[in-house]
Amino acid sequence: MITPVLLCGGSGTRLWPLSRKSYPKQFTQLMEDQSLFQGAALRMAGDGFSAPMIVTGNDFRFIVTEQLAAVEIAPRAVLIEPEGRNTAPAVLAAALALAATDPEGLMLVAPSDHVIPDAAAFRAAVQAAVPRAEAGDLVTFGISPTRPETGYGYLELAAGADAGAETPQPLARFVEKPDAARAAQMIAAGNFLWNAGIFLFSAKALIAAFEAHAADVLAPVAEAVGDAQTDLGFTRLSPVAWDQVPDISIDYAVMEKASNLAVMPFSAGWSDLGGWDAVWQETGPDGRGNVSTGHATAIDCDGTLLRSEDPGVELVGIGLKDIITVAMPDAVLVADVSRAQDVKKAVEALKAKGAKQATHFPKDHRPWGWFESLVIGERFQVKRIHVHPGAALSLQSHHHRSEHWIVVEGTAKVTVGDEVKLVSENQSVYIPLGAVHRMENPGKVPMVLIEVQTGSYLGEDDIIRYEDIYARS
Structure with missing residues (x-):
């Protein structure tokens, strides 16, 4: 059985004003009737999967259990981080918790705020990667790129690997987010995949990787897990030990240093919904490139996203071109599509002026x-x-x-x-x-x-x- 591990922190500032620190994007209904978090949990449920393990923050613990209950999923455990320390400590804490009862057990680690429309294809890719994970490899999932994206990290396949294969392939290296020219070169080369931040490995193999490459992370995380306290069914990691944990991603901590790596190509569709331009693309624009959701109406517009999240606010766009407009009861965003990645600057500006809309949901x-x-x-x-x-x-x-x-x-x-x-x-x-x-x-x-x-x-x-x-x- 595979234990899903859902990482459920982060603030999602690039999807402000719908996503805010007090209620980030993974809990919102961006695409469907379910939240992104619920969609992720359902995607990793059913045959071959055990109950999920959730790693989240104190402020979200009841939201997590409430949303899981709404889709009839009971978590195996909910680990509460005293504060966010990036992905390496979070994933390691889950591995140590799993290893306490099943060190050989496989864990499928995934962010809880991504969209994968074809859940069946994703589960098939996971099953195809199981033999390599059981053999002790650290398997990462690489997305077949559809454009020269500068907002993602990349995975370079080893010589002779097949980017379209349906089995794990040898991985040469991780590549940082490129500039536009370098991204175009990598797409043309054909041997690069997007780094989705999704992993499959055994708890034992991951702990061994930390022992070899990131002992400074392993020691305090192991202490935080060992001294954890149970509180209303939640597992609170020790704040004293956690205070000594480095802030580091799992890529930097172990993945870029390990030799037992493999990458599972996946081409059935994926998005991290890292900006309103991605939401526009994934929602499915009409013939003129418009997306109107909620109480929104587009009149003679082109390439425009209009969303009203409040039934009391009717949003109407007239003659707009390449514009993003998102209306909430307490805040409205208007931006050029080309500046979608700059929305986080709005959050910074609002914080500077002391506006509660920067972080607090209505x-x-x-x-x-x-x-x-x-x-x-x-x-x-x-x-x-x-x-x-x-x-x-x-x-x-x-x-x-x-x-x-x-x-x-x-x-x-x-x-x-x-x-x-x-x-x-x-x-x-x-x-x-x-x-x-x-x-x-x-x-x-x-x-x-x-x-x-x-x-x-x-x-x-x-x-x-x-x-x-x-x-x-």
Whole structure:
């Protein structure tokens, strides 16, 4: 059996404003009804695959489990990194965790934010690579290039290798992201593949590679895994040991140094969705090169991407050419297609001016559901709060605000002081300043309420928690 290992960190700034630090692109529905993360998990499920292992950050742990549950996948383990340290420590931590029970076990490592339309072809390529991985090789997957792309690293095949083969081929070397002229030369040569960052190897083989080539990474990661703590089903890697882990990619740490390498060519379609130009391409432009999704309309446009992610915002483009426009409730991006890779500069500029839109998503996701601010004034705020069936907010109080709750969908179980009562649709309850209170959804359907806050300070840090089923401080 192959254990999928999904790497689930990163901020996806090149797909701002849809992708942000608080809710990056892997969790968004960019292409289909499922998120990219869910698509990746389903792609590596079924015959020959065991339950997946997820490596992610603390802020995403409940999003990960919620999205997996929605597609009926139970993870083998969810490893929580104290902070991101690039791919080498993340993959090694997964290998050490797997080796504790199955050192010979194969692990298929993949980013969780890529698109591979033909899942069956991908699984067939994985199976074709299994014999080499079982023999102790480190197998990387190379994508047949369709253009001289400067945004990807490349894999150079060894002399005599076949870039179109259906079995793993010998690999000469890894090549850094090239400039346009060099990329064109490599495409013309025909013996280069895109580096997809997807790998297949045994836990034992990968650990041996770190022992030989990156012992400085192995020692602190092994300590972080050995001293890990279990928390609500999550495995928290030791922050003390993790603080000593170098920030390094798996390519730099071991792949570029190892001699037991092979590359599995894959030509059935792949994209890392590394920019809005890639989203435009993968979505499938019409005859005039336009893509209009959501509540967007293109009139006499050419080569244009128009997306509105808010049903309350109708986006209309007239006479546009080679333009990307993405509308969110709190931010709008307008850019020339040729500048798609510069979108991250917008995030940097917004951070510099202190705009929360740089990093925070309009919907603030919590383990119990989510909320969004509808109206904010100097001394009041109106929120919509969505609570999952069976979920509960913490037992808490506030120093600076009182709250009114109006249930608009479902039924809420509300605690205020010593009183506990059910509040149904069209009913409301008042939470006085300083009162200890809790909101729960005892039903089997989502519960939605409107919260009106009034007070001198309305920040999310004005919360004193007394009990919390999600073990938040």
